[in-house]
Amino acid sequence: MSSVTLSASASANAARRGNVLGRRLLIISAWLVFVLFLVLPLFIVLSEALKHGFGTFFGAIFEPDAISALKLTLLAVGISVPLNLVFGVAAAWCVSKYEFRGKSILVTLIDLPFSVSPVIAGLIYVLLFGAQGFFGPWLREHDIQIIFALPGIVLATVFVTVPFVARELIPLMQEQGTQEEEAARLLGANGWQMFWHVTLPNIKWGLIYGVVLCTARAMGEFGAVSVVSGHIRGYTNTLPLHVEILYNEYNHVAAFSVASLLLLLAVFILLLKQWSESRINRLKASAGEE
Amino acid sequence: MSIRRFALAALASAIFAGPVAAAETLLNVSYDPTRELYSEFNAAFNKHWQAQGNEAITIQQSHGGSGKQARAVIDGLRADVVTLALAGDIDELYKLGKLIPENWQERLPQSSTPYTSTIVFLVRKGNPEGIKDWDDLVKPGVEVITPNPKTSGGARWNFLAAWAYAQQKYGSEEKAQEFVEKLYKNVPVLDTGARGSTITFVNNQIGDVLLAWENEAFLALKEEGGDNFEIVAPSLSILAEPPVAVVDENVDKKGTRKVAEAYLNYLYSDEGQRLAAKHFYRPRNQAIAGEFAKQFPELKLVTIDKDFNGWKTAQPKFFNDGGVFDQIYQAQ
Numbered sequence: 203m204s205s206v207t208l209s210a211s212a213s214a215n216a217a218r219r220g221n222v223l224g225r226r227l228l229i230i231s232a233w234l235v236f237v238l239f240l241v242l243p244l245f246i247v248l249s250e251a252l253k254h255g256f257g258t259f260f261g262a263i264f265e266p267d268a269i270s271a272l273k274l275t276l277l278a279v280g281i282s283v284p285l286n287l288v289f290g291v292a293a294a295w296c297v298s299k300y301e302f303r304g305k306s307i308l309v310t311l312i313d314l315p316f317s318v319s320p321v322i323a324g325l326i327y328v329l330l331f332g333a334q335g336f337f338g339p340w341l342r343e344h345d346i347q348i349i350f351a352l353p354g355i356v357l358a359t360v361f362v363t364v365p366f367v368a369r370e371l372i373p374l375m376q377e378q379g380t381q382e383e384e385a386a387r388l389l390g391a392n393g394w395q396m397f398w399h400v401t402l403p404n405i406k407w408g409l410i411y412g413v414v415l416c417t418a419r420a421m422g423e424f425g426a427v428s429v430v431s432g433h434i435r436g437y438t439n440t441l442p443l444h445v446e447i448l449y450n451e452y453n454h455v456a457a458f459s460v461a462s463l464l465l466l467l468a469v470f471i472l473l474l475k476q477w478s479e480s481r482i483n484r485l486k487a488s489a490g491e492e
Numbered sequence: 493m494s495i496r497r498f499a500l501a502a503l504a505s506a507i508f509a510g511p512v513a514a515a516e517t518l519l520n521v522s523y524d525p526t527r528e529l530y531s532e533f534n535a536a537f538n539k540h541w542q543a544q545g546n547e548a549i550t551i552q553q554s555h556g557g558s559g560k561q562a563r564a565v566i567d568g569l570r571a572d573v574v575t576l577a578l579a580g581d582i583d584e585l586y587k588l589g590k591l592i593p594e595n596w597q598e599r600l601p602q603s604s605t606p607y608t609s610t611i612v613f614l615v616r617k618g619n620p621e622g623i624k625d626w627d628d629l630v631k632p633g634v635e636v637i638t639p640n641p642k643t644s645g646g647a648r649w650n651f652l653a654a655w656a657y658a659q660q661k662y663g664s665e666e667k668a669q670e671f672v673e674k675l676y677k678n679v680p681v682l683d684t685g686a687r688g689s690t691i692t693f694v695n696n697q698i699g700d701v702l703l704a705w706e707n708e709a710f711l712a713l714k715e716e717g718g719d720n721f722e723i724v725a726p727s728l729s730i731l732a733e734p735p736v737a738v739v740d741e742n743v744d745k746k747g748t749r750k751v752a753e754a755y756l757n758y759l760y761s762d763e764g765q766r767l768a769a770k771h772f773y774r775p776r777n778q779a780i781a782g783e784f785a786k787q788f789p790e791l792k793l794v795t796i797d798k799d800f801n802g803w804k805t806a807q808p809k810f811f812n813d814g815g816v817f818d819q820i821y822q823a824q
Contacts, residue, residue, distance in 0.1 A: 331568075347568070
């Protein structure tokens with residue numbers, strides 16, 4: 203009997219040792235992948251950008267075409283992210299608080315942009331709004347330009363970033379259920395009060411996270427925007443497209459300088475996320491103490 | 493709060509200072525290798541235009557694979573002028589979009605082609621594979637870089653130059669098809685445009701030989717220094733004729749016909765021709781071509797009109813769906 207338990211505990215020990223080894227291996231390989239595929243490329247971008255010093259670096263960033271690409275990128279982000287914020291909250295609300303026919307189809311459709319290649323997303327809008335497209339003749343008659351102009355770029359950006367906010371919120375809101383909202387209703391809150399004081403505080407974290415992801419993706423989108431942009435320098439080139447153009451013009455230092463500008467924007471957004479997270483946690487903690 | 497206000501201010505400034513059209517703008521939709529030429533030509537034209545008592549204009553540029561660019565104009569990119577890699581792509585503007593008349597090529601001198609070029613080989617320094625002529629490209633193990641003829645104009649000139657060589661040397665169309673099939677077996681990557689292929693060859697160091705526009709090959713030498721590459725002129729090549737056209741539908745709508753026509757005509761002026769030569773295009777003006785004669789090797793050149801019955805025949809036969817290129821490329 204005792205020999206059996208002994209051997210059992212020995213094998214448990216061995217398993218634990220095996221676990222420790224496995225864990226270390228996993229952690230090391232995770233770090234290795236992280237350094238190899240994330241840190242090293244970022245480092246190369248920065249070092250290429252600064253190869254000829256800060257003068258050429260800032261020269262490339264403050265060049266008029268780069269500035270207009272930056273403006274266009276921020277404008278497209280500034281329009282498409284709020285749109286997706288409203289859509290994401292509304293869609294998540296629908297899916298998690300109500301029961302209706304075709305709900306699973308709606309959830310699948312929200313995910314569609316994740317599975318469709320961005321190039322196809324761009325082509326969809328060319329087929330719809332291009333001169334040869336479905337609405338083409340009507341748009342031409344009324345002198346409205348959608349693709350190869352700002353509206354097309356915004357549409358393409360909205361399409362590829364649709365799922366981010368909704369996808370973050372749906373599981374969160376489903377998990378929370380409808381009890382708190384029902385309680386608010388019973389205590390006499392109207393719909394807006396209920397949303398503002400009960401739902402929003404509950405989903406705040408997920409919402410901010412979704413918006414951050416959405417913003418990052420919107421800024422970096424290349425494929426879909428490339429199809430509908432028309433590549434007019436200084437007018438319809440976003441930052442990622444501008445990077446490609448510079449690279450194709452043998453202008454490597456400028457290309458990497460503008461690329462590192464995109465990188466800095468991304469880091470700034472991540473910091474914003476971190477900051478909002480810590481604020482929320484502090485709020486939560488102080489609420490717990492009361 | 494301050495962040496919100498900052499974001500609002502940033503957004504507002506982006507909207508108001510954003511791409512607002514200047515007094516008059518002209519959009520030139522061009523193909524890949526002309527970037528450097530037109531950025532200099534646009535400044536020269538603007539000076540000339542103002543010297544004639546006109547207001548300064550803003551000239552916008554868009555570059556990409558020639559076929560892709562034609563497609564964008566047909567889909568509604570509002571080009572005032574197109575300066576593409578071959579007449580076949582501009583023909584599509586008439587055929588699919590009715591944006592220009594059928595006889596567009598008769599409206600400017602020299603079949604609307606103010607400058608020409610040809611196809612040459614760019615090889616690595618010292619020519620380690622010993623590439624001298626088209627036959628060396630079909631040898632097993634030689635990697636050839638050329639873009640996709642479906643999207644790139646330069647790629648179609650490359651294809652036809654190879655075809656012309658094989659047909660003259662081996663005597664029949666069947667032999668020529670076998671030859672280009674072997675050649676495309678040696679192509680590891682098909683980029684969408686000429687510039688993409690140049691970057692693949694020059695920066696990413698892929699391949700033994702790049703089939704390139706002569707101007708693109710010279711530019712690569714200039715940009716990357718002559719230390720790593722050299723140009724090889726084959727025994728026979730093709731006269732590449734990249735034409736230009738005013739897009740009637742768009743200029744009439746925008747009211748820019750006068751400046752658009754002046755812009756294209758200026759390409760034929762002495763200054764325009766010198767700028768073309770400076771950027772390694774062969775000028776049409778014989779006197780100015782003479783000034784730059786040393787720069788360009790003398791080559792035996794076939795032409796699209798005499799040897800292929802023009803693009804109207806060559807495009808469907810070789811490059812449309814089911815054409816020769818599809819047959820040889822799908823066979824692989």
